[in-house]
Amino acid sequence: MTAPQGWEDIRAEVLRRIERRDWAPGAVIPTEAELAAEFGCARATVNRALSELARAGVLERRRRAGTRVATHPVRKATLDISVIRLEVEGRGQSYSFRLLGRSEAEPPPVIASHLGLAEGAQLLHLTTLHFADGQPFLYEDRWLNPDVLPEDLPGPELSVNEWLVKTVAYTAGEISFSAASAGTEEARRLAVPEGAALFVIERATWLGAAPVTWVRLSYAPGYRLRTAV
């Protein structure tokens, strides 16, 4: 066997020992210095490898206490939250969208309180339907805080969704994924029967303390969000 060279090799070797149960879950593994001596590399290189594994949830590291194999390996799945156009085009389909409604209004209390808005605050309310290959793909229900918008809204060539990610910064955000039965409006827009199971992403973002946007994305039936682990 060739000795591990770079930090990725060392990571692989450590992972292999964990999978082979040379190092059992919960057990303390050798220190960085010891591993560096064994692999014949600098401690920093071992540190890089072990840090990556700790970030991935495979190891747990604490100063002075050492490094141990995680007993409950919390596998972290990373989802890429992208622009809808790119998501559609990434599936090899053609993208289009249509702005359905635009108004200034007071958001429902649930949304207002979630965003931390004062009572009676007016937000911009935009509803958009996104298409993949001409078929309804996603219904977007968005509330926007006009105070944080640096420029005018985009022209018809850019969806609000895409314009937002390119121009409005935010410092904190929440995402939730759930399933919901299609309501009257969603069903009509997506051309599905009322009550159909829709995959729903709700997202709220803030810029500092100021709410930026709240959006609910209802995907047409059949949609799957995928990722590798």
Place this chain on the structure above:
Amino acid sequence: MTAPQGWEDIRAEVLRRIERRDWAPGAVIPTEAELAAEFGCARATVNRALSELARAGVLERRRRAGTRVATHPVRKATLDISVIRLEVEGRGQSYSFRLLGRSEAEPPPVIASHLGLAEGAQLLHLTTLHFADGQPFLYEDRWLNPDVLPEDLPGPELSVNEWLVKTVAYTAGEISFSAASAGTEEARRLAVPEGAALFVIERATWLGAAPVTWVRLSYAPGYRLRTAV
């Protein structure tokens, strides 16, 4: 203003400049060497900060071409895929489960082909109902490859889910999230009307080329998977 000290300070400062649009999306930012000179630190420190931001999707880095602000900031949401018991207990509810069925059978063709199984291969089929505070919370439909199991199946104190995570390694995996209408079996088990919108996680894992498990988790209505961005 005090000069940034560690790599986290530098990361914060860079992020601030991006959010203030000192560095616009798509623009090339100064090189590591230049930033190191400006901040009065080693290049490795700047490298650490910029690498983190690149990993987070805020920056795009390419050798020789330099570092630029991402035009399509692909926000990466990381989900912690944990043991179901911990998920329930993390919500402050009491956890229990019941093994509903256990048999050896040939999986449906969809699953078999997805896993890359030979035709006619027999898998262990386990169905489990998980409860939160005594209420049906999650219906688990699992197919297990007996060849990769290192030990006997767990006793009644540990759910298959938890036992698997702690004892079976895997090298590759896929997760998908979707919404589905409750089928007859799911509806009966979760005590919801047929056709109710369920949040579904499907997951397949392999150990090298060998399939390990395929599982479908159907959550009772109202379930939300949350994460921060």
Place this chain on the structure above:
DNA sequence: TTGAGTAATATGTCTATACATAATGGCGCC
């Protein structure tokens, strides 16, 4: 026995330097 104080230790980070690697831009050749 208990608690406070202290020494020991493993990880976390930074530095300076060096070389590796990928990708670009320009140069020269045809």
Place this chain on the structure above:
DNA sequence: GGCGCCATTATGTATAGACATATTACTCAA
């Protein structure tokens, strides 16, 4: 002008050494 090669350049990684920091383990006194 077009094409291929090569020097340049910015990032990626490795190194040894140093100091910082968190936390444990130990010692000693009340």
